[in-house]
Amino acid sequence: MEKLVEQGNMEHGNVAGGSMDSGTMEKLLDKYAKLVVCTGVNLQKGQLLVVNAPIECADFARRIAGAAFTAGARDVKVNWSDEQFARIRLEEAAAEVFDEFLRGDYTNQEQIDLAQYDIRTVVDKFEELFT
DSSP states (O other): OEEEEEOOOOOOSEETTEEOOHHHHHHHHHHHHHHIIIIISOOOTTOEEEEEEEGGGHHHHHHHHHHHHHTTOSEEEEEEEOHHHHHHHHHHSOGGGGHHHHTTOOTTSOOOOGGGOOHHHHHHHHHHHHO
């Protein structure tokens, strides 16, 4: 069974309007990565974790991977995305490149059951840790 983590952009330095030193922020990010892996994703020992992350979030994706291996993940796969590259590709690549997608041929893509993710559990745990 695979698990998936989607990442968006994250700004560093301010939490709830206050400033904090980099050491404190590093610890909070590590705790948050552990929370995402253990509670949000509920990763079980021996599972594969698939992380979809923009390259701007490389640091946090690595934290997620580390937390996953610590939690017993069999492996972690990171699918990097780059919006700037995607735009260049869309504008410059030969039209044939997109034929597979347009035909609906998704055989080479991973399938993930998102029904396994309970966002309320993540929010509850996050509130416990940070409020």
